[in-house]
Amino acid sequence: MSARPPLFSFCHNLRASMDQHLTIPIPAPGFLLASERTESSFEQIPVIDFTDAASKNPAKRRILADRIRDACVNVGFFYLKNHPIPESTIAGAISAADDFFALPDSVKMALDIHKTANFKGYTALLGENTNPEGRGDLHEGFDIGWEEPGEGPMAGANVWPREADLPGPFRDRVLAYYQAAVRLGKSLFPLFALALDLPEDFFDDKTTKPAAIMRLLHYPPQEPAVNDDGRIIGIGAHTDYECFTILWQDAAGGLQVQNADGKWIDAVPIPGTFVINLGDQFARWTNDVFKSTLHRVTNRSGRERYSMPLFFGTDYDVRLEPLPSCVSPGQPARYEVVTAGEYVQQRLAETYAQSKGN
Ligand SMILES: O=C(O)CCC(=O)C(=O)O
Numbered sequence: 308m309s310a311r312p313p314l315f316s317f318c319h320n321l322r323a324s325m326d327q328h329l330t331i332p333i334p335a336p337g338f339l340l341a342s343e344r345t346e347s348s349f350e351q352i353p354v355i356d357f358t359d360a361a362s363k364n365p366a367k368r369r370i371l372a373d374r375i376r377d378a379c380v381n382v383g384f385f386y387l388k389n390h391p392i393p394e395s396t397i398a399g400a401i402s403a404a405d406d407f408f409a410l411p412d413s414v415k416m417a418l419d420i421h422k423t424a425n426f427k428g429y430t431a432l433l434g435e436n437t438n439p440e441g442r443g444d445l446h447e448g449f450d451i452g453w454e455e456p457g458e459g460p461m462a463g464a465n466v467w468p469r470e471a472d473l474p475g476p477f478r479d480r481v482l483a484y485y486q487a488a489v490r491l492g493k494s495l496f497p498l499f500a501l502a503l504d505l506p507e508d509f510f511d512d513k514t515t516k517p518a519a520i521m522r523l524l525h526y527p528p529q530e531p532a533v534n535d536d537g538r539i540i541g542i543g544a545h546t547d548y549e550c551f552t553i554l555w556q557d558a559a560g561g562l563q564v565q566n567a568d569g570k571w572i573d574a575v576p577i578p579g580t581f582v583i584n585l586g587d588q589f590a591r592w593t594n595d596v597f598k599s600t601l602h603r604v605t606n607r608s609g610r611e612r613y614s615m616p617l618f619f620g621t622d623y624d625v626r627l628e629p630l631p632s633c634v635s636p637g638q639p640a641r642y643e644v645v646t647a648g649e650y651v652q653q654r655l656a657e658t659y660a661q662s663k664g665n
């Protein structure tokens with residue numbers, strides 16, 4: 308997939324064979340990463356095997372990180388197979404989602420996300436507008452986040468349906484999946500660090516109170532008439548805001564990813580995988596060497612579609628300063644430096660502004 312210069316591959320192989328501990332800082336890669344910036348007209352989304360993520364053999368972790376790097380530089384999306392989350396945990400969360408979205412509107416609207424200060428709770432159909440040029444997204448959602456006290460205005464308690472309204476293990480099932488997905492996210496950070504030629508523990512002190520928001524999403528089948536002018540679809544074209552997203556999608560399909568030619572490439576559901584996509588925090592940190600790629604969903608399957616994204620960002624106060632390896636005289640910094648939390652909060656406020664007060 309990648310068109311990495313031969314010199315670069317050679318350096319990497321040499322480094323992998325010499326490594327004892329990959330946490331030992333690797334000599335500064337200079338501007339190599341900056342020179343890797345591509346405008347990629349990919350036709351496929353790579354599938355990456357997670358098996359070696361925890362290998363004791365640093366060379367194997369290096370090879371895996373190189374695959375992730377190729378996907379991040381060229382596509383911004385990849386599928387992850389052989390991941391550690393049991394199918395039963397996923398199935399539990401999906402059955403919880405099914406129960407929740409079947410509740411009467413009045414019960415769901417009592418948990419309206421617009422009434423909370425920290426973006427937790429229920430979003431009705433057309434209750435958000437991910438693409439500012441759109442007229443609302445044709446999905447409903449339920450958002451939760453980190454329950455421990457955290458920092459910044461997005462931390463804090465989740466809102467849950469009352470036991471009388473939704474008896475049973477809803478909360479336990481959703482939290483079991485959330486915790487498993489957060490663990491998976493934490494284990495991805497060292498690989499992203501390696502992929503950026505950074506020490507594997509580079510993100511450890513930046514992800515101590517993970518800003519991990521998870522959504523249960525339900526997309527009704529889309530009537531062609533609703534989409535006549537193309538401005539109301541399942542989720543409008545957007546990029547995600549955090550470092551990366553761990554997305555589970557069911558078999559209905561409809562997720563599409565835009566390549567550099569503007570062509571929409573189908574992210575066809577592959578059983579047993581997650582879709583991992585990069586978000587704007589990583590794009591800003593890497594000065595766009597890692598791609599935060601535009602994507603959208605239209606559910607034309609004729610049946611209900613369910614998905615569960617978990618957006619994994621850094622701690623609130625972390626400054627998104629471009630890595631030195633990702634800037635060069637010819638590729639100067641593209642973004643103003645902001646803190647991770649303020650950035651996400653502002654993007655969320657814009658997304659939900661449309662229907663505020665409805
Ligand atoms: O439902 C999906 O497959 C994608 C959802 C998404 O892109 C998002 O929530 O940011």
Ligand SMILES: [Fe+2]
Pocket residue numbers: 545546547602
């Ligand atoms: Fe997204």
